[in-house]
Amino acid sequence: MTVSVATLTGTEAQIDEESLEELRMMVRGDVLTRNDPGYAAVRRPYNAMHPGTPSLVVRPTGTADVVVAVNFARSRGLVVAVRGGGHSIAGLSSVDGGMLLDLGRMDGVDVDPDARTVRAQGGALIGDMDHETQAFGLVAPSGIVSDTGVAGLTLGGGEGWVRRKYGLSVDNLLSAQVVGADGQVRTASADSNPDLFWALRGGGGNFGVVTSFTFRCHPVGPIVAFAGVFHPAEDAENVYPRFRDWAQSAPDEISALIGCTTLPASENTPPEIHNRPFIVTGALYTGDPLEGMKIIQPLREIGTPLADISGPLPFVAVQAAFDEFYQRGTLRSYWKSTYVEELTDPVLDLLVDRALNRPHDRVFVVAFQMGGAINRVGAQATPYSERSANWMVSIDGNWLDASDDDRVISWFATHGPGCTR
Ligand SMILES: Cc1cc2nc3c(=O)[nH]c(=O)nc-3n(C[C@H](O)[C@H](O)[C@H](O)COP(=O)(O)OP(=O)(O)OC[C@H]3O[C@@H](n4cnc5c(N)ncnc54)[C@H](O)[C@@H]3O)c2cc1C
Known part of the structure; x- marks a missing residue:
């Protein structure tokens, strides 16, 4: 079966079964078209005004899958929406007719209690991060609704319940791993790609797909x-x-x-x-x-x-x-x-x-x-x-x-x- 996917020039790319099969072979996560049973089960965006009807959904399990998906989309000029937690009010959590890169399966969180840092994957929700950090009596500043994505929240600033004592999410971001539109994986931090690091701390998105965020934590709670x-x-x-x-x-x-x-x-x-x-x-x-x-x-x-x-x-x-x-x-x-x-x-x-x-x-x-x-x-x-x-x-x-x-x-x-x- 051939799938039509919207492109950046306003045309439709025809993705044939062979290309889809190749993509399925290369990613460990899901590759879904509207006919696949898993398509309807993909987590909905928050805003019911903008549910989106992507022609193709890729649900990566890690950075390697994101690289494959980005390369696949770039080589065909596809319109891509990147979804972390899906809480965009403006309707950026999805796309009509394009390719959705839904990071919902990348919700892993690792705490380093000695260094007081936490690394959250690009699809983690605030609730996922709090669950892990609170096991150590730590908090990474985030937002006030547990269902919000760490990714979009951080890329926009991130105001939560500890903001006046410990600042915004972006004020506690130490580094991020980013897959650029060129398919290259970069670390953004004060020492590595500092311009990219600056942009990620409130620039709102479109600087690449962030596959993980590392934050400074603070002793709060339980x-x-x-x-x-x-x-x-x-x-x-x-x-x-x-x-x-x-x-x-x-x-x-x-x-x-x-x-x-x-x-x-x-x-x-x-x-x-x-x-x-x-x-x-x-x-x-x-x-x-x-x-x-x-x-x-x-x-x-x-x-x-x-x-x-x-x-x-x-x-x-x-x-x-x-x-x-x-x-x-x-x-x-x-x-x-x-x-x-x-x-x-x-x-x-x-x-x-x-x-x-x-x-x-x-x-x-x-x-x-x-x-x-x-x-x-x-x-x-x-x-x-x-x-x-x-x-x-x-x-x-x-x-x-x-x-x-x-x-x-x-x-x-x-x-x-x-x-x-
Ligand atoms: C119910 C609700 C409560 C909220 N509460 C707070 C709050 O307490 N504090 C606060 O600061 N904000 C809050 N917000 C605002 C929220 O932080 C933003 O809407 C944020 O963009 C949502 O992020 P998300 O990952 O859930 O959304 P998404 O729709 O997945 O993403 C939002 C934007 O970020 C981009 N993006 C997502 N993931 C990635 C990624 N991994 N790499 C690159 N780009 C990515 C998307 O492409 C999109 O442009 C709230 C929003 C809602 C709807």
Whole structure:
């Protein structure tokens, strides 16, 4: 059978059975066309707006397979999408008609506890990495949803619960192994291909296929102090300023957020918050859990919460605490964010307005506390150049039905994070 695959010049390459067979012989992983039974079972992307319908899927098991796949694609001029964890909001996790290089089988993680480093393959998820590092009481700074890919997250910066104490993922990246479009394997680090190393730390992708990342780790957990407090949305005008006042004097050991959304009933969330708009305040303390519980106590004393899941908790549980907000392959998503110097009163007014007037229940209006170690890195040191703001405001537009696409997306033009009224 011949398979048509989109090329970079807008034509279709005809890949005959013999070439496919050759590719199958050369890779240890999977080579799948739409007729193969395994095709439908490939992990879906997060954003249901962009499922993608690749003509050809290669699922490598290691760097050697990636080299073969890249050479195969280059020699035929194929359009290629590279998928790590599949969490691209912009629709870069897949491709229509082209070749998908899905690294999902490359999810290995190795910790060197003496050197305090971890090496994660290009298809590992944050949850895979935390599982291994936490066995040694270590953490490599990443994100806050366990299902996100280490690869795309790192290539874009990587903001997680330890960001103010230990920085972003890119600030802790020591080296990466990269297969270039020329099929050559390179190590990128401060000493080896430093330009490539610079680009990988926030440049967003398209500098080659990263087959592994090596990060510096830090001692955090396995138990950490965590605040997770849920308030009725009607209390916004009290909760937001009190959260802001607490957060702006918190030490770097604290990374905090405040957000507003509505979630359906689930056994993973407190029943008190089901199907009603709520505000959540969250904070993690990276040091001694008992000391941390004292520092987060004022957050727990704001107003009359609907529910409070705070406590000394396993770090891996904290890393999954927001998983329920985001379900892979079901939510349609369009997100926008911006940085703000401080949560001044006018900024808070805008935040509260957006929180209370979301265009869909599932939209999450959230402010992440930044600063600390993030801002101690020079603006030119990495492509992640925003190193002065103390907050990032994101409106995570999530909804369920395609019939809402236009309405929700056009709302951003007048009410998105860049809009000042
Ligand atoms: C539910 C959710 C929660 C999120 N939470 C956070 C968070 O807490 N902190 C944060 O910083 N960000 C967060 N993000 C943003 C996330 O980091 C980016 O969307 C990121 O690009 C996802 O990476 P991925 O590997 O899962 O996605 P993918 O769709 O697989 O990849 C994203 C981009 O990276 C490229 N890429 C992926 N793997 C490789 C590779 N191995 N080599 C070369 N290029 C590659 C892809 O081609 C694509 O351009 C979140 C996103 C979602 C949807």
